[in-house]
Amino acid sequence: MRVDWTSDAGVWRLTFLLDPEDETTGTCADGQRLELRTNTCHVRLPRTREPYAHPDLLAVAAWTVAAPWTRRRVTFDRPISAGLAEALRTGWGVDAGPVGEGPREGTRLAISYSGGADSMAVADVFPDAPFVHFERVSHPRVPNRWTHYRSDVLARLARETGRDVTIVRSDLEFVLDFPRPGYPEHHAVAAGALLLADDMDLGGLAFGYELGSRWLGGDRYLLRFTPDNPMWSAEGPWGRLFAAAGLPVVLPVGGVSEAVTMRIALGSDLREQVRWCLRGSGDGPCGKCGKCLYKELIQAAVERRPLRTSLTAGSGVARRWQEPPPYGGQEMIEYGCAHVPGIETTPFARAAEHLGATEESTRWLERCYPPAIGEIPERWRGQVEAYILDNVGLMTSDDARRVETWGTR
Numbered sequence: 001m002r003v004d005w006t007s008d009a010g011v012w013r014l015t016f017l018l019d020p021e022d023e024t025t026g027t028c029a030d031g032q033r034l035e036l037r038t039n040t041c042h043v044r045l046p047r048t049r050e051p052y053a054h055p056d057l058l059a060v061a062a063w064t065v066a067a068p069w070t071r072r073r074v075t076f077d078r079p080i081s082a083g084l085a086e087a088l089r090t091g092w093g094v095d096a097g098p099v100g101e102g103p104r105e106g107t108r109l110a111i112s113y114s115g116g117a118d119s120m121a122v123a124d125v126f127p128d129a130p131f132v133h134f135e136r137v138s139h140p141r142v143p144n145r146w147t148h149y150r151s152d153v154l155a156r157l158a159r160e161t162g163r164d165v166t167i168v169r170s171d172l173e174f175v176l177d178f179p180r181p182g183y184p185e186h187h188a189v190a191a192g193a194l195l196l197a198d199d200m201d202l203g204g205l206a207f208g209y210e211l212g213s214r215w216l217g218g219d220r221y222l223l224r225f226t227p228d229n230p231m232w233s234a235e236g237p238w239g240r241l242f243a244a245a246g247l248p249v250v251l252p253v254g255g256v257s258e259a260v261t262m263r264i265a266l267g268s269d270l271r272e273q274v275r276w277c278l279r280g281s282g283d284g285p286c287g288k289c290g291k292c293l294y295k296e297l298i299q300a301a302v303e304r305r306p307l308r309t310s311l312t313a314g315s316g317v318a319r320r321w322q323e324p325p326p327y328g329g330q331e332m333i334e335y336g337c338a339h340v341p342g343i344e345t346t347p348f349a350r351a352a353e354h355l356g357a358t359e360e361s362t363r364w365l366e367r368c369y370p371p372a373i374g375e376i377p378e379r380w381r382g383q384v385e386a387y388i389l390d391n392v393g394l395m396t397s398d399d400a401r402r403v404e405t406w407g408t409r
């Protein structure tokens with residue numbers, strides 16, 4: 001793979017050219033098969049001229065887009081540091097170069113802010129940290145078949161938080177043709193933060209990935225304890241790559257479930273701007289998509305009230321919960337079924353029967369898994385730990401065993 005960045009008036013344009021051994025079918029770190037559609041994209045920074053970015057930052061930003069299709073080597077258009085080349089070699093088995101630049105570092109923490117409950121919870125842990133928000137825009141050469149995705153609404157809500165918000169616009173999701181436009185690697189959401197890291201003096205980037213995504217296999221590795229999660233563990237390939245670029249990944253809510261991040265977001269002074277639905281207009285979430293139904297289950301559980309939805313068991317988006325488990329985000333389906341009054345009259349009635357979860361069996365989902373705090377870079381660990389102790393509390397060793405045996409019971 002050969003990677004080339006050009007810049008003009010605050011817009012960085014990426015072109016990547018495949019080597020003979022590369023392929024247009026690839027897999028990203030979570031195992032999803034992807035088809036390459038086009039080899040160019042751009043990232044527009046809200047700056048009138050492009051700020052300086054260390055070559056390691058440019059290389060990592062490019063790698064979040066090009067990694068799935070690269071087989072044996074990657075050639076960047078400017079020299080990277082030896083540490084970054086080593087992280088690419090050990091993490092992916094690719095020869096990376098040329099090498100010749102010194103390592104970079106920075107000071108501040110920024111939040112990769114989507115506007116959902118998880119990243120809003122991170123914002124509550126770090127009330128002074130600036131946000132970097134990724135806004136999808138159309139690609140000039142790829143038709144947009146996903147016009148229902150209202151990235152403009154999400155960007156407006158981010159701006160309305162009143163925090164220090166930097167909106168970065170990019171079409172990088174359209175380099176993918178299959179299964180749908182999306183981040184080639186989950187870390188591509190950070191492309192703008194990477195390109196701005198020197199300008200903003202960033203030394204860490206916080207994401208809203210919570211217990212399920214970090215430790216319980218997320219949606220993809222269903223029902224498996226994943227201490228070695230290749231995307232989000234500090235010692236995994238991506239964790240080491242970001243650290244090598246002087247921008248370590250920070251997961252302030254990596255040890256708590258979506259019940260906790262929901263509770264924190266609903267109690268946050270940013271509550272009016274929370275939005276997890278990608279389709280809703282300016283008036284509010286759509287209330288019709290699977291994400292809305294899943295998050296309504298969690299919110300109703302946290303508020304200990306009946307489910308508010310017009311969707312039924314026969315609705316298309318509820319079909320997955322009419323089947324036996326496993327389910328994506330199953331720990332939260334268990335939590336919801338155990339805490340929502342009248343669950344037997346909702347689209348989750350069948351799932352509740354299969355799972356047989358109780359308040360007692362799901363109590364571990366209300367506390368923090370301690371190893372998640374140990375994984376936070378030392379510079380920010382104290383603030384996370386103090387917040388967790390004040391607002392959440394730590395799991396007992398029995399609770400922690402629930403995490404560590406997830407998928408084996």
Ligand SMILES: [Zn+2]
Binds near residue numbers: 279280285290
């Ligand atoms: Zn929705």
